[in-house]
Amino acid sequence: xxxxxxxxxxxxxxxxxxxxxxxxxxxxxxxxxxxxxxxxxxxxxxxxxxxxxxxxxxxxxxxxxxxxxxxxxxxxxxxxxxxxxxxxxxxxxxxxxxxxxxxxxxxxxxxxxxxxxxxxxxx
Numbered sequence: 034x035x036x037x038x039x040x041x042x043x044x045x046x047x048x049x050x051x052x053x054x055x056x057x058x059x060x061x062x063x064x065x066x067x068x069x070x071x072x073x074x075x076x077x078x079x080x081x082x083x084x085x086x087x088x089x090x091x092x093x094x095x096x097x098x099x100x101x102x103x104x105x106x107x108x109x110x111x112x113x114x115x116x117x118x119x120x121x122x123x124x125x126x127x128x129x130x131x132x133x134x135x136x137x138x139x140x141x142x143x144x145x146x147x148x149x150x151x152x153x154x155x156x
Contacts, residue, residue, distance in 0.1 A: 058124030058131020
């Protein structure tokens with residue numbers, strides 16, 4: 034599988050991985066370590082462990098920005114290269130569920146990584 038795919042207008046499509054790092058309360062969908070894999074506009078269902086509408090609603094506003102190279106710190110989502118987002122379910126005492134914390138990583142191919150390191154990561 035080639036990690037660098039291109040849209041019709043020649044832009045590379047970034048791959049995002051959102052991994053469950055913590056669950057506060059009870060989540061009927063996710064367990065720690067589960068991941069959602071997104072490549073371009075596609076959720077890679079064959080590589081995704083689970084998907085939940087509450088969680089996806091929290092991730093959706095940031096998917097394109099992170100893929101386009103906006104740093105998590107610029108979005109208020111982290112201090113380094115990883116972003117952190119939680120699902121909308123507040124959990125006890127407000128609901129019977131729980132909130133899930135995701136760590137989001139942009140996965141780039143090695144050629145892009147070396148180019149970005151010289152340019153500060155902004156394209």
